[in-house]
Amino acid sequence: MKTLNFFDVMPQQIKSPIVTMGFFDGVHIGHQQLVKRVVKHAEEVKGTPTVITFVEHPLKTITGSAPPSITSLRKRLKLLARFNIAYTLLIEFDHNVAKIDPKEFIEKFLVANLQMRGIVIGENFRFGHRGAGTPDLLKKMSAEHSFFTDVQSHREWSGNVVSSTKIREAIKRGDCQSAHEMLSRPFSLCGTVIEGQKRGRKLGFPTANLSLEHTLVPGDGVYIGSVELNGKRYPSLISIGTNPTFDGQSTSTEVYIEGFDEDIYNQYLEVFVLDKIRDQIKFNDADELVARMNKDKEVLMQKFDTLKASISAT
Ligand SMILES: Cc1cc2nc3c(=O)[nH]c(=O)nc-3n(C[C@H](O)[C@H](O)[C@H](O)COP(=O)(O)O)c2cc1C
Numbered sequence: 021m022k023t024l025n026f027f028d029v030m031p032q033q034i035k036s037p038i039v040t041m042g043f044f045d046g047v048h049i050g051h052q053q054l055v056k057r058v059v060k061h062a063e064e065v066k067g068t069p070t071v072i073t074f075v076e077h078p079l080k081t082i083t084g085s086a087p088p089s090i091t092s093l094r095k096r097l098k099l100l101a102r103f104n105i106a107y108t109l110l111i112e113f114d115h116n117v118a119k120i121d122p123k124e125f126i127e128k129f130l131v132a133n134l135q136m137r138g139i140v141i142g143e144n145f146r147f148g149h150r151g152a153g154t155p156d157l158l159k160k161m162s163a164e165h166s167f168f169t170d171v172q173s174h175r176e177w178s179g180n181v182v183s184s185t186k187i188r189e190a191i192k193r194g195d196c197q198s199a200h201e202m203l204s205r206p207f208s209l210c211g212t213v214i215e216g217q218k219r220g221r222k223l224g225f226p227t228a229n230l231s232l233e234h235t236l237v238p239g240d241g242v243y244i245g246s247v248e249l250n251g252k253r254y255p256s257l258i259s260i261g262t263n264p265t266f267d268g269q270s271t272s273t274e275v276y277i278e279g280f281d282e283d284i285y286n287q288y289l290e291v292f293v294l295d296k297i298r299d300q301i302k303f304n305d306a307d308e309l310v311a312r313m314n315k316d317k318e319v320l321m322q323k324f325d326t327l328k329a330s331i332s333a334t
């Protein structure tokens with residue numbers, strides 16, 4: 021998959037683009053439905069499956085704060101590539117972009133410049149200045165210009181429309197199962213291993229502390245997880261919280277990788293979060309914490325084989 025700046029694309033650079041557009045945080049089953057339609061249309065007309073997306077969430081510019089991201093840009097691109105998208109066109113959403121009138125966006129950028137052949141969007145999709153662009157506007161303009169508009173009704177799960185917002189809420193409350201079903205894969209923590217307090221090793225539970233590249237963190241607690249390192253999948257325990265036993269102040273995301281003992285500082289890790297097993301506890305001392313961590317390890321070993329089967333589709 022090639023990645024280009026949306027505003028740098030030259031006419032004819034992409035052959036008959038079939039596009040979809042949005043932030044696609046999480047690339048959930050609703051987004052996947054759109055992306056699969058794009059690929060199908062592209063096959064039919066020998067066009068190019070193309071996604072237009074934003075580097076940062078538009079709300080960061082519009083309201084000053086973006087919702088916490090389920091996926092980093094890197095992960096979003098990786099997932100889109102897996103669905104056979106050929107081009108992703110990135111928009112750095114700033115105040116100038118926010119001011120573009122929806123009609124101008126279609127005529128100047130999607131039609132004149134990109135020369136798109138068709139567009140697939142969800143029924144509630146809004147774009148352009150103050151979100152005034154709608155699926156109806158796209159349909160109306162399809163008639164004047166030579167492109168088609170395919171409006172998809174929203175994919176539901178458990179009686180509700182699937183959205184990035186719903187998935188963020190599930191992850192925050194530690195509901196790994198719901199997040200998994202709406203994403204079609206377990207939620208994963210992605211980031212680089214940084215130094216912690218170096219206390220874990222002394223406790224018999226060395227942990228890789230993660231500096232995450234997305235901003236959504238599951239609610240505080242202890243989770244069963246899985247890490248792939250050097251081609252091997254390891255059972256893991258994830259601790260998210262302030263380490264209340266040691267009166268910590270800031271939240272850390274740490275992974276204990278069972279059966280692994282190598283230096284992985286500065287390495288990039290993806291840790292699948294499979295199930296929450298308990299809340300964080302303020303223990304009376306380190307011995308009580310270690311006793312509980314040993315119990316956590318027993319739970320991990322009992323449940324891991326069943327849970328790991330769910331990662332195969334990722
Ligand atoms: C399986 C597991 C469970 C944990 N549970 C708790 C807990 O309930 N309360 C707590 O204060 N810290 C908990 N921790 C975090 C430890 O306090 C932390 O890993 C330890 O202080 C080492 O920190 P360091 O990696 O910064 O050296 C847990 C860690 C692991 C790996």
Ligand SMILES: Nc1ncnc2c1ncn2[C@@H]1O[C@H](COP(=O)(O)OP(=O)(O)OP(=O)(O)O)[C@@H](O)[C@H]1O
Binds near residue numbers: 174
């Ligand atoms: N459940 C869904 N089914 C089909 N299409 C969807 C669904 N949810 C969103 N879309 C479409 O996907 C595109 C990208 O939408 P967007 O990234 O805003 O997703 P979202 O999941 O609704 O996010 P948020 O909850 O943050 O608003 C839009 O065309 C949107 O209409």
